[in-house]
Amino acid sequence: MRAALARTWGRLGWRGLALASSGVAWISYGSSIAIQPRYGTVRGISVLLDLMCMAAWGWLWIGAGLLALGFSVARAGRDLVGVSAAMGPPLLWSLAYALGGLSGTSSTAWGSVAPWASHALLVAIVAYLTRPQVIVPRMVARGDE
Incomplete structure (x- = not known):
């Protein structure tokens, strides 16, 4: 059991965990607004309802969640689609x-701006802190050898 957990953690790490947890959250949230949107949510994002209905927005959240969850096992640097999917919907909602x-x-819509934006910021922070380090050889000028 410990070996399986160690392998899973070795594959996910903090970056993958951030994407996986965002993915599960967006699938859950998208399902709730597609099936039974709350009145405050509908009123707060009314500017978006001219573009698509709430059910369609819910499916957009579900799709973003599936992408974030799917890319949570990708290596850092190859998971930018997942990072974007984890950050996009909360930024749009904000x-x-x-x-x-x-x-x-x-x-009361102003009260929801910072919480949604902060989730996207936290994903960006984790993605930045766990980015692959690129090692660039130092160039030696002629005569400095």
């Missing part, structure tokens, strides 16, 4: 809530 607050469609 922007939609900001626009909803500014347009006056929801007086």
Whole structure:
């Protein structure tokens, strides 16, 4: 059992864990807004509802979650699609809530801007801190040898 856990952790690491947990969260959240969206969510992101219905937005979240979950086992540097999928929907939601607050469609939308944006920021921080290190040989100028 320990060996299996060690292999799994060796494959995932912190970066993969961030993508996997985001993926599961987005699949869950997308399912909830596709099936039974909350009134506050609909009101807060009303600026997006001219583009697609809530069920379609829910499926977009589910799709992003599946991508993030699928790319969680990819090596760092080859998982940029998964990182984008983990960051994209919460950034879009943050922007939609900001626009909803500014347009006056929801007086409480401003309260959802920072929580959604912070998730995307945390994924970006983990992705940055776990990026592959590129080793570039030092160039030696002629005469410096």
